[in-house]
Structures are given as C-alpha cells and as structure tokens.
Amino acid sequence: MPVFSFVSTLPSRLALGCACALPASFAVADEAVDGARTLDAVLVTAAPVTPLTWSTDPRLPRQPVPASDGADYLKTVPGFSAIRNGGTNGDPVLRGMFGSRLNVLSNDGAMPGACPARMDNPLSYIAPETYDRLTIVKGPQTVLWGPGASAGTVRFERQTPHFEQPGVEARASVLAGSNNRNDQTLEATAGNTLGYARVSANRSEADDYRDGAGNVVPSKWRKWNTDAALGWTPDAHTVVELNAGLGDGLARYAGRGMDGAQFRRTSLGARFEKTDLPGAWESIKASVYDNHADHVMDNYTLRTPNADSAMPMPMAANVDRRTSGGRLALEWAWTHLALTAGADWQDSRHRSRSASNLGPYAAWASDADLDNQGLFAELTLHPGAGQRVILGARLDRAAAQDRRASISGMSMGEPMGMGDGMAMAMGSDMPNPTYGVTRRHTLGSGFARYEQDLSTLPLTWYAGIGHAERMPDYWELFSADRGPMGTVNAFSAARPERTTQLDLGAQYKGERLDAWVSAYVGRIEDYLLFAYGAGGMMGLSSTLTNVDADIHGAEAGVELRPASGWKLGSTLAWAWGENRSDGTPLPQMPPLEARLSAGWEGRRWSAGALLRAVSAQSRVAPMQGNVTGRDLGPTAGFATFALNAGYRISEAWRLTAGVDNLFDRDYAEHLNLAGSADFGYPADPVRIHEPGRTAWLKLNVVY
Helix, strand or coil: CCHHHHHHCHHHHHHHHHHCCCCCCCCCCCCEECCEECCCCCECCCCEEECCEEEECCCCCECCCCCCCHHHHHCCCCCEEEECCCCCCCEEEECCECHHHEEEEECCECCCCCCCCCCCCHHHHCCHHHCCEEEEEECCCCCCCCCCCCCEEEEEECCCCCCCCCEEEEEEEEEEECCCEEEEEEEEEEEECCEEEEEEEEEEEECCEEECCCCEECCCEEEEEEEEEEEECCCCCEEEEEEEEEEEEEECCCCCCCEEEEEEEEEEEEEEEEECCCCCEEEEEEEEEEEEEEEEEECCCCCCCCCCCCCCCCEEEEEEEEEEEEEEEEEEECCCEEEEEEEEEEEEEEEEEEEECCCCCCCCEEEEEEEEEEEEEEEEECCCCCEEEEEEEEEEEEEEEECCCEECCCCCCCCCCCCCCHHHHHCCCEECCCCCCEEEEEEEEEEEEEEEECCCCCEEEEEEEEEEEECCCHHHHHCCCECCCCCCCHHHHCCCEEEEEEEEEEEEECCCEEEEEEEEEEEEEEEEEEEEEECHHHCEEEEEEEEEEEEEEEEEEEEECCCCCEEEEEEEEEEEEEECCCCEECCCCCCCEEEEEEEEECCCEEEEEEEEEECCECCCCCCEECCCCCCCCCECCEEEEEEEEEEECCCCEEEEEEEECCCCCCCCCCCCCECCHHHCCCCCCCECCCECCEEEEEEEEEC
C-alpha cells in the first residue's frame, strides 16, 4: 500500500487499535545512559505527575513547532484542543469545555482579555517559554485558585530563584522555521543570599502559512513580551518580590472580519512568602496583581477593506480591560492532616471606543464592572498507609454591573466576527433596559476525593466528586445580541452554571512501563449556550440560553521503555456532550484523538517520531457554538506524521530540529472558525486549513 494511502486511512485504524489496548503518553525524562547525562527528549505529549494533576517545564523543546501562545502549548496535554483562528491565539478547550470554565492564571494573576468575541483570549497574552512551570488540574477537583473552573485550572508559574552565593544564571534560545518563523527568548537572573533580579523577554514572528494544498492562509503574527522581578530573601524561608511586565503584538485572522492590530499588556504584581513557621503552621503566602489588556481590532492594518462586505470602509474598535486582584493562603500540617485555607478577590473593569474612516476614536465608554470575593479551604487526611482523603470547599460572592447606557441592534462583539467589534464601530443608539443594574450571586463549590497507593503494585487509583458554580462571564453577559425568548437581554436572564462531575482514574509507574487512565461523567445545570441565526446584513445574530447538559469522556496513556534510552508511547482522548434540554449534541466537542510516539535519547543525540490521528466527527450542532465559533458540520478524520532530532553540542548548548506534517497533508481541525470572505472564502462556512509541511530549527544555550 502506498504511504500516502496508508496514512489517509490511519484515523480509523488507529482508533480501533487504541480502543483495544490501554493508550498512553510519551513524557520528557532526563535519564542516565552508562552514567552520563542524556539529552532531554523533545516533548510531544505530557503525562500526569499525580492523579488529575499535570506539570511540565514549558521551556523544554516540543513538537509541533514551539508554541507561539499558551493554547498551542496546552495541546501537548491529552484532553486539550483549541478553536483555531489561523496562525496564533487559538482559544483553549478542555474536554469540550471553554471560556471561563477553564481558569487560566499567569504568575497567579488573571488576565482575561478584552475582546467581546475572544480575539484576545487569556492565553493570547502568555508566552509559555518565559515561565518555569505549567501546572494543570483537570475537572472541579481544586478550590484554591479562583471561582468557576468547572473544566479545570491552568497555571503558568515562575519559581523563586535561590542563591547560596553571588552568581548569574541565564538561558536563551533562537528558532527559525518555515513561513519565516523566527523566535528569540532570553532570561537572566542575578542574585546572592539576600535577593535576586530576574529579566525575561521573548519575541515571536511568522508570515502567512500555506496549507497542505498549497493555499495561502491569512495567519501572520508578531508579538513580544518582557517581564522583570526584584526579590528580597533575608533568609532561606522568606521572599518578598515585586514584578512588572509589558507586551504587545498583532495577528491576522483568517476567520474574522477584523484582525488584531494591538495586544498591549501591562502587568504589575507583588508577593510575600514565609515558610518554616513554628509548630504546625507551615507557610503564609500572599500576592496582589494588576493586569491591563488594551486590544485594538481593525480591518485595514493587516488587510484591505472588502468593498462587498458589511464593512466596506476602514473601521477600528479599541477595547480595554483592567483586572486587579489578590490572594492570601495559609498552610498547616500535622501528622495525619494538612490544611490550606485563605481568601482571594478580583475586580475587573471593561470599556470600549470605536473609529471609522481612519478618523479619531470616539470617547471611551465603560460597559461592564465585574468583581468576585472568595473564601476557600482544602483539607488532606491520611487515614491509613498509602491512603488520602482530600476535601475542598469554596464560597464566592460575585457581582456584575451593566454600564451600557445604550446598545446596538447587533451587540458589540458579534460572535463570528463579520466584524468582531463591527457593531461597536458602527455605533449604538438603542436605550439599554438594564443600564445601571447590578447582579449579585452567592456561589458554592467543593469536592471530595479518595486516593490510594496499592502496597502490592506501583499503582495509585482515585475517585472524586466535584461541584462548581460559575457566574456568567463577560462574554456571556455582554456579547450576546439577545437573551432567551421573552427576556430583555442576556445580562438580565443568564443564570449561573452548575456542574457536578465524577472523576475516576488510575496511574501505574513501573520500571519499564508507565500507564494511566482518567474518566469523567458530569451533569451541568443551566449550561450557558450560544445559538446563532440569520442577522441580516451584519451576519449571524447570537442568542444566549440556559440548557441542561450531560458530559462524559476519558483520556489514557502508556509509555514503554523496552531498552535503555528508548521510549514508545501512546495516548487517547475522547469527549462527549449532549444538550439534555433539546436532545441534541453539545457543540464544539472535539473528536476522538490518538497519538503514537517513539523516541530515543543518547549521550548527545536524541530522535523521535509522532503520529497524530484524529477520527471523523459526525455528532454536531451546526448552528450552535461558543463565543468564538460554532460547529460547521461533520468533519473527516485525518492523520499527520512528524519527526524530530536533537544534539547536545556541550553542557550549555543544545540544538533541536523537527519537521511537522511531514507528508504535507491538507486537513482542518474540527474546532474551527469559518474563513472570512475578506480573504476569498465563500459565503458558506469553510474551515480554515492547517499548515502544510513545516520545518524548524532551534538553538538553546544555558549559562
């Protein structure tokens, strides 16, 4: 059978094979071969470190081509996918859940973005390589890191450097690849026993890519970030830190009526940590932050206005969101008991302005104030050897005020972005019936989980039940054109979402074999669902409703080490959802996905291969979806193949290279946006296709 014919049939073959065997992950390791340090393998799929918790170093080399944003990096974790915009700034999806169901934190602060249509979702402002650790908790199985989080919690963290004597540490990388991709990253830390100074910076750029059929896909981007921190460490158990950051960028979107002409970020923060306290009191940790997103959308910086579109003239929309907050947590530990308790708070202010015909912007107009105060506690009990009972409870007081004096017939932030801000740019002239109204809700969340380490096998199993109540977020309250039938708007009618979910799983760690499996089943009351219908000359109109939903799914993985330096791995991820109120599928559910990987690590060389196979998806809700997309109909399965290699030039220098989509396959992901007519796509929805064959080369140095 010819290679290309064989690859084209792989999704069904691989799905069948993985259904008959426990699939698994291929994880990074730093092992010894004949007593010598080996080269870190290229990360293709991450594995859990403990039940329901995933942690990895985002600075490690990875495949596909190193991520330009946080959503791209999360796809190395089974269960994650992203709604694609083109080249960058995809919107993350975990187990088919999106938006604020996924709590995203960077440096323990929230950066929710400002665009009413999520052109600048939270992960758009995160450069993964500038962080030390990525930690993920799946499902409503922690209450420590903020409200909602029914799908999971994602934390990009920077660790505290410690110096026993004066010194300097630094690392840098450069990357070059197809489509004029070029990245530069630099991080330097200097310090002594009394403190440290740390600076990190990155720049990433790429031109439009070509898909597997040779067609140019509008996807150009350029972005940069710079962060600095000053820390005082008067002793080994105390740290006081001040930090600040700046960033900006631009991105051309194939599936939007406007592009992102500005992604300006300003971040300020401070934290205090004290450990090794007397008695059972282990630590106190406090932090505050102030994050500001200043986002510009327009139809003329990165494209030419389409005379035949709904926006024939140059238009721009500027949205601005400042989010401030903080957290205080105290930890205690006794012989058979540990407790973490504390409080957190968040305050967010949103405003907007618009311009047309290259004229000046109108005055800023505030449209939304949102805030939340929460109390939390997690208790870990050790009733017996190898047994743990983890209990968590959280109480939140959430509020949202509608500050829109007037609204347009098509709410600003029209979801599919005939304009993504087009209605804002065209003006608003209808009185808002909920102007000045404040909504307040008291929301409770919690979980209980049992974990056991078996004495006869290197195996841990767990079972947990969790409940999360989520306040409707900015996009749900303010971007929809209308609320349920008979209501004045979405702000007045959208009810908080309540998720109850059972999580089950096991993890085996042997000498030559690691394996894990996790499964979940959940019921969601008052699931917040967007439905789309004809909206006249301005494209689709959106309606926000509450429905009841059921979800379930599983992820699993295996890693086999048949000989020294060799690893073989496989993973599988599957998600299913149903709109129980209407008896129809939930939209934007990712199809079954499997990965097979093989890797070898030597003293100086490493090599690996990755086969990614995605099955067809026929369970769709064509006219429904989230703020950034909807199901565009069934999709065919596909498979892609990638190769990578690495060479450790010295202890300090490392070279890695890869080729993604080796066979230049022409394909599109199921979670997708319809291509914009501005770039020649037809009026009927057409998915944005993914990059064709892509080669890249990366050089890392550590000092």
